[in-house]
Amino acid sequence: IADYKSDWLGGAPEDYGAEALQQAMQERGYALQYPIYLVALSRWLRSRLGEAFDYDTHIGGAYYLFVRGMTAAVPGAGIYFDRPDAALIETLDHYFKGEAHAAGAV
Numbered sequence: 001i002a003d004y005k006s007d008w009l010g011g012a013p014e015d016y017g018a019e020a021l022q023q024a025m026q027e028r029g030y031a032l033q034y035p036i037y038l039v040a041l042s043r044w045l046r047s048r049l050g051e052a053f054d055y056d057t058h059i060g061g062a063y064y065l066f067v068r069g070m071t072a073a074v075p076g077a078g079i080y081f082d083r084p085d086a087a088l089i090e091t092l093d094h095y096f097k098g099e100a101h102a103a104g105a106v
Helices: 018-027 030-052 086-096
Strands: 002-005 062-066 079-082
Touching (some): 018 030
Antiparallel strands (some): 062 079
């Protein structure tokens, strides 16, 4: 998943460092958004690939690209990445379907 964001976090590259991005992800609800996207992507891939679908092979994670902070001068500035475990995405998928998950709650 790649999601481009134009959020203004400040005028300096350090305003788009790892700590600032983590805070922005939490405050803006993006940390809740990308797991939902990953559930949807997993469902879609499973519908196309069937038994061949493997989360660890086919899901690369989620990139949130804060374009105002991305600069060649500071590699990694403005780029947030996470790849939740397959178990979390599977558990969320079961909850969204209204099913209890065999492994228990997250």
